[in-house]
Amino acid sequence: MSIDIDWLEKNVVKRALSSDERAALACVKVTTFTTGQAIITQGQPGGTLYLLRSGKASVEDNQNGNRMRLADVAEGDCFGALTFLNGEPTTAEVLAHQDCEVYSLDHDDFSTLMRDQQTMAYEIFTHILEHQTQVISNMRAELLPVLRKLKQKADSLPLFIKLLPVLFIITYVLAFFYISWKDFSY
Secondary structure (H helix, E strand, O other): OOOOHHHHHHHHHOOOOOHHHHHHHHHOEEEEEOOOOEEEOOOOOOOEEEEEEEOOEEEEEEEOOEEEEEEEEOOOOEEOHHHHHHOOOOOOEEEEOOOEEEEEEEHHHHHHHHHHOHHHHHHHHHHHHHHHHHHHHHHHHHHHHHHHHHHHHHHOOOHHHHHHHHHHHHHHHHHHHHHHHHHOOO
């Protein structure tokens, strides 16, 4: 199975590619995943960038058997960017929620693209940054109401509760000096 160059031109690089650039994209691998299948497993070696060509998936954390959905992945989204850049093991799992077609590019092949096709590599990197910026913006929009609510709750706490940590620290410091002074022998 080969990659859909027209789709990449429209959704990633946003321009027509030359024949040399098209040939250089032979390093991009195409994999299909069925519903429920893991695209990335938590802890697998990093160093690969993924781009969802079709389908839907989700990024999930699975710590101690407690699964938590962190983000949804839709057509055109890239994922695995952090571990692609730092080479560290993956920190989350990506599961297919529909049948998915995924393009993948490993770090070594991207390095070759950077050397041989700088403009296209720059455009791929720009796509990664644009996607990460959108993810951060979405997370901020989701967290802002929660943070506002927490601030309102903190503002409504009685003064005694707000001063309790300060009183604890003062008591702890005084007890430390008292014990130190008491044990000090002349």
